[in-house]
Amino acid sequence: MTSQALQDLPDPTTVPTAGFLPRLAAAIVDFFVLSPLLYGIYYFMVERPFLAGIVIMWLLQFVYKPLTEAYFGATAGKALMRLRVVNQGTNQNMSLNQSLIRYLPWAVSGFITLFVYIRIFQSPGFSEVNDVWEYSDFLNSFPLTDNFLVSLGNNFPTFSAVWMFMDPWNRALHDRWAQTFVIVVVPPVEE
DSSP states (O other), X not given: OOOOOGXXXXXXXXXXXXXXXXXXXXHHHHHHHXXXXXHXXXXXXIISOOHHHHHHHHHHHHHHHHHHHHHHSSOHHHHHTTEEEEETTTSSBOOHHHHHHXXXXXXXXXXXXXXXXXXXXXXXXXXXXXXXXXXXXXXXXXXXXXXXXXXXXXXXXXXXXHGGGGOTTOOOHHHHHHTEEEEEOOOOOOO
């Protein structure tokens, strides 16, 4: 990660960067794309407790964003919204390293979540949880759910995204770290 000088960046009016709402819409679509995996985590947590199942589902949803953005330039949500993540210097697909740097806020949140899942799973009394209501009650009484550092880490993606409102190129903090833009793909004009 190198520091960036404003004079090294293009004029913000010449880069068709995506703002907050299209990126939020893409994230909502990606939530629905990942919902079977999220249900799998719930299933292996509550319906049929199985720690390895939780870890496998977590890993699958964990690699979705960085790999699809690195190899295809977009997640399913971004593709549907006609957005693409590009290297800010070349406007070409970013590298896998850039994608991993860009994913850092979600990685921090994801590892904290996995840690909490494992601690919940190993807690005394968790084996008596039989349905979603008991799971909810158990979670509300679990000490790590009120932990300040856990809450801070889980909100790291939000902190990163808020940066878009202060950046003329609509870059979130993770875009700045990875030196990427999320651009709107403009279809070619037919003559």
